[in-house]
Amino acid sequence: MLPTSSTYEALIRDFTWDIPHRFNIGVAVSDAWAAREPERVCLQHFNPDGDHEALTYGAFAARSSSLAAGLLMRGACPGERIAILLPQGFEAAIAHAAIYKLGGIALPLALLFGVEALEYRLRDAGVCVVVTDRSGALRLQDIKARLPDLRLVVCTNGGEAADDTIGFDVLAATDASGLVAADTGPDDPALMIYTSGTTGPPKGALHGHRVLLGHLPGFQFHHASLPQAGDRMWTPADWAWAGGLLNALLPSLMLGVPVVSSPAQKFDPHMAFRILSEMNVRNAFIPPTALRLMKAVENPKAQYAFDLRTVGAAGEALGRETFEQASAALGVEIAEFYGQTECNIVISSSAAYGVLRSGSMGKAAPGHVVEIIDDDGQVLPRGEAGQVAVRRPDPVMFLGYWRNAAATQAKFIGDWMTTGDQAVMDKDGYISFFGRDDDVITSSGFRIGPSEVEDCLVGHPAVSMAAVIGKPDPVRTEIVKAYVVLAEGYTASDALAAALSDWVKTRLSMHEYPREVAFVDALPLTTSGKIIRRLLRDGDLREPSAREPSSRGEGAA
Numbered sequence: 135m136l137p138t139s140s141t142y143e144a145l146i147r148d149f150t151w152d153i154p155h156r157f158n159i160g161v162a163v164s165d166a167w168a169a170r171e172p173e174r175v176c177l178q179h180f181n182p183d184g185d186h187e188a189l190t191y192g193a194f195a196a197r198s199s200s201l202a203a204g205l206l207m208r209g210a211c212p213g214e215r216i217a218i219l220l221p222q223g224f225e226a227a228i229a230h231a232a233i234y235k236l237g238g239i240a241l242p243l244a245l246l247f248g249v250e251a252l253e254y255r256l257r258d259a260g261v262c263v264v265v266t267d268r269s270g271a272l273r274l275q276d277i278k279a280r281l282p283d284l285r286l287v288v289c290t291n292g293g294e295a296a297d298d299t300i301g302f303d304v305l306a307a308t309d310a311s312g313l314v315a316a317d318t319g320p321d322d323p324a325l326m327i328y329t330s331g332t333t334g335p336p337k338g339a340l341h342g343h344r345v346l347l348g349h350l351p352g353f354q355f356h357h358a359s360l361p362q363a364g365d366r367m368w369t370p371a372d373w374a375w376a377g378g379l380l381n382a383l384l385p386s387l388m389l390g391v392p393v394v395s396s397p398a399q400k401f402d403p404h405m406a407f408r409i410l411s412e413m414n415v416r417n418a419f420i421p422p423t424a425l426r427l428m429k430a431v432e433n434p435k436a437q438y439a440f441d442l443r444t445v446g447a448a449g450e451a452l453g454r455e456t457f458e459q460a461s462a463a464l465g466v467e468i469a470e471f472y473g474q475t476e477c478n479i480v481i482s483s484s485a486a487y488g489v490l491r492s493g494s495m496g497k498a499a500p501g502h503v504v505e506i507i508d509d510d511g512q513v514l515p516r517g518e519a520g521q522v523a524v525r526r527p528d529p530v531m532f533l534g535y536w537r538n539a540a541a542t543q544a545k546f547i548g549d550w551m552t553t554g555d556q557a558v559m560d561k562d563g564y565i566s567f568f569g570r571d572d573d574v575i576t577s578s579g580f581r582i583g584p585s586e587v588e589d590c591l592v593g594h595p596a597v598s599m600a601a602v603i604g605k606p607d608p609v610r611t612e613i614v615k616a617y618v619v620l621a622e623g624y625t626a627s628d629a630l631a632a633a634l635s636d637w638v639k640t641r642l643s644m645h646e647y648p649r650e651v652a653f654v655d656a657l658p659l660t661t662s663g664k665i666i667r668r669l670l671r672d673g674d675l676r677e678p679s680a681r682e683p684s685s686r687g688e689g690a691a
Contacts, residue, residue: 136149136351136354136355136359136500137149141487141488142484142488142489142497145355145487146498149351149500149501151501151529153320153344153347153529154320155319155320156317157318157320157343157344157347158234158235158316158317158318158343159230159231159234159324159325159343159345159346159384160202160231160232160234160235160315161234161235161315162346163230163346163387163388164176164191164194164195164198164231164387165195165199165235165315167191167195167387168191168192168194168196171191172190172191172192172195173190173191173192174190174390175188175189175190175191175392176190176191176194176387176390176393177189177224177227177387177392177393177395178366178392178393178394178395178413179222179223179224179394179395179396180395180396180397180409180412180413182397182405182408186412186413187224189224194224194227194228194231195231196310197228197306198228198229198231198232198235199232199235199310199313199315200305200306200307200309200310201228201229201232201302201306201308202231202233202236202313202315203309203310203312204304204305204306204307204308205232205233205236205238205288205305206236206313207308208263208286208300208305209262210236210238210262210263211238211262212236212238212316213237213238213239213323214239214260214262215238215239215241215260215261215262215326216229216233216238216239216240216261216262216263216264216265217241217242217243217255217256217259217261217263217264217266218230218233218240218242218243218264218265218266218374219243219245219252219264219265219266219267219270219374220245220265220266220267220270220290221245221372221398222372222373222378222395222396222398224395225265225267225290225302226373226395227373227387227393227395228306229265229288230242230383230384234316234318234324234343235313235316236315236316237316237318239323239324239326239340240324240325240326241255241261241325241326241327241328241338242325242327242373242374242375242379243255243256243374244372244374244375245270245372245374245398246372249273249277251336252273252277253280254335254336255328255336255338256281257280257281257283258335258336258338258536258537259326259338259536260283261281261283261284262283262284262285262286263284263285263287263288264284264286264287264288265288265290265302266288266289266290267289267290267291268289268290268291270289271287271289271299274287278298284298285298286298286299286300287299287300288300288302289301289302290302290303319342319343320342320343320344320347320529321342321343321533322342322343323340323341323342323533324342324343324345325340325341325345325379326338326339326341327339327374327375327376327379327475329474329475329476337535337536337538337541338537338538339476339532339535339536340532340534340535340536341532342533344529344530345380345478345530345532346384346385346388347529348478348501348528348529348530348531349380349381349384349385349478349479349530350385350388350389351479351499351501351502352471352473352478352479352480352482352499352500352501352502352530353381353385353479354389355482355484355487355499355500356446356469356471356479356482356484356496357417357444357446357469358443358444358484358486359486360386360389360391360417360444361389361390361391362416362443364414364416364443365391365392365417365443366391366394366414366416366417367382367383367392367393367415367417367418367419368394368396368409368410368413368415368417368418368419369382369418369419369420370396370406370421370424371419371421371449372398376473376475376478377421377448377449378419380478380479381419381446381448381478381479382419386417391417394409394413394415396409401423401427403424403427403428403429403430403431404431406420406424406428407428407434407437407438408438410438410440410442411438411439414441415440415442416441416442416443416444417442417443417444417445418442418444418445418446419446419447419448420445420446420447420460421447421448421449421450422447422448422449422450422451422453422456423449423450423599423659423664425447425452425456425460425468426456426460426592426598426599427598427599428460428463428464429460429463430621431463434463434464435465442465442466443466444466444469445460445464445466445468445469446468446470446471447460447468447469447470447471448470448471448472448473448479450585450664450665451495451588451589452468452470452495452589453493453589453592454492454493454589455589455592455593456468456592457492457493458492459593467485467490469482469483469484469485469490469496470482470483470494470495470496471483471495471496471499472495472496472522472565472567473530474553475532476531476532476545476551477524477528477531477532477551477553478530479499479530480498480499480502480504480524480528480530481495481496481497481498481499481502481504481522481565482495482496482497482499483495483496483497484496491564493566493589494564494565494566495557495565495567496564496565497562497563497564497565498563498565501528501529502524502528502530503524503525504522504523504524504525504565505523505525505550505559506518506519506520506521506522506523506557506558506559506565507520507547507550507552508520508521509521510547511523511547511548516560516561517558517559517560517561518558519556519557519558519568520557520558521552521553521554521555521556521557522553522555522556522557522565523547523550523551523552523553524550524551524553525549525550525551526546526549526550526551528551531551554570555567555569555570556568556569556570556583567583567585568585569582569583569584569585570667573667575602575603575604575612575614577604577607577610577611577612577613577645582604582614582646584601584602584603586642586646587600587602587614587616587638587642587646587647587648588600588602588616588665590638590642591616591618591634591637591638591648593641594633594634594637595621596620596621596624596630596633596634597618597619597620597621597634598619598620598621598622599618599619599657600616600617600618600619601616601617601665601667601670602614602615602616602617602648602667603615603617603667603670603671604671605650613649613650614646614647614648614649614650615648615649615650615651616634616648616650616651616652617653617654617657617670618634618651618652618653618654619653619654619656619657620653626653631651631653634648635648635649635651657670658670
């Protein structure tokens with residue numbers, strides 16, 4: 135929890151970690167509140183066609199304990215991996231709490247994963263139980279025979295389709311009177327989220343129960359000392375992503391802030407504003423991609439009655455243009471923050487503490503030591519570009535990659551956990567994202583970060599989304615090539631391509647403008663909304679849902 139300090143400098147000076155010897159995420163997010171205020175609302179589900187359902191902490195604690203007891207009765211054991219393949223909703227939150235209570239390791243899986251991506255993760259993790267819905271159960275049918283560890287599928291919305299399938303409601307009605315939550319310590323494994331790079335197979339980032347405690351300082355920092363009276367959290371991000379789960383759901387539940395869940399669907403900006411308005415959302419985590427799409431709604435304040443107190447953004451670089459447009463549209467300054475699946479919310483902004491600068495991710499969040507280092511692990515002087523690194527030990531840092539000691543070791547240089555993200559820290563401690571190691575463009579001797587060019591392009595009224603890569607060139611090594619999704623009402627043309635190049639040339643510099651512009655219907659995105667630039671470099675523009683979702687450090691800004 136944050137100390138009551140008036141300035142960022144005092145906050146950093148006064149902050150100390152207080153990690154208990156025993157801690158269980160499932161108990162912290164459900165039972166602890168149920169014992170104090172059982173009728174307090176913890177979850178609300180937005181129903182676009184009817185009444186919005188609510189769940190109290192008392193009911194949340196009881197159902198998650200019953201589900202934990204039911205899973206134990208069906209043979210699930212502490213330490214085993216239990217996958218969750220569900221959209222936002224009560225069942226997903228209940229499943230998380232239940233898994234932590236029984237001492238299992240939760241493995242959230244994105245709804246957009248194809249069967250190959252699912253099979254790899256389920257097999258690599260040795261998953262014994264999958265909690266899913268009817269759609270997910272059908273997708274598992276073709277691969278179950280190749281998953282030797284999978285013993286049980288727990289299915290929401292109905293029935294038992296086979297001997298190895300049981301209804302969620304059946305298990306969640308198990309007598310839990312004899313259940314005692316697992317007596318876990320902060321370093322006992324609790325959660326695993328797969329993250330992958332531009333090469334090699336996906337890796338499971340394994341976290342201990344302390345990961346939730348590690349998130350709280352940065353979370354409260356950019357949400358202005360949350361909780362406050364009337365606070366209510368929502369995110370459009372899938373709870374299977376570290377962003378949706380650890381930047382919104384779990385810390386809010388632990389702090390007693392109601393969380394709004396919304397149906398799984400392709401992101402729709404008008405629906406997003408409906409949710410903010412009808413559910414009285416006061417706090418939100420909205421990834422930059424969604425913020426850029428929301429600019430399609432003209433004068434939203436005139437159409438929707440929303441009243442936000444705080445908005446955080448991460449997952450990719452926000453950029454000045456999106457910061458200014460989104461802040462004006464939402465009526466609150468967007469607090470950008472940064473982290474990775476392996477070590478999340480380690481850099482953060484906060485309007486309340488005066489740490490907010492357009493185009494910057496912020497400063498080191500309270501409790502975390504972040505520096506810019508070179509390839510030898512030496513801290514670089516302020517103003518020099520290098521790799522973002524986080525010093526261990528750190529409560530939010532992962533335990534290691536699942537059954538991959540070599541990859542875990544390669545993630546560190548001495549006591550610095552490397553991120554693969556290039557950035558610059560200025561004299562005031564603000565850190566500005568430059569680009570991924572493998573995304574930085576080298577042109578005529580200049581190093582060009584794609585995010586700045588993309589942000590500039592998005593500022594043009596004709597551009598809905600943009601991605602920039604380096605295209606090999608015999609003279610300049612690489613040239614800047616832009617892929618552009620046009621806003622409604624604009625048509626692709628050579629004249630518009632030239633206008634976009636000039637737009638960047640006059641706003642950034644002569645060496646950063648795109649020498650080629652390609653107009654596309656959609657960009658390849660990860661499940662967390664980040665651009666997969668390697669697919670653009672490879673010329674792969676298939677529909678994103680048909681590909682293997684991929685990301686290096688899915689919480690990365």
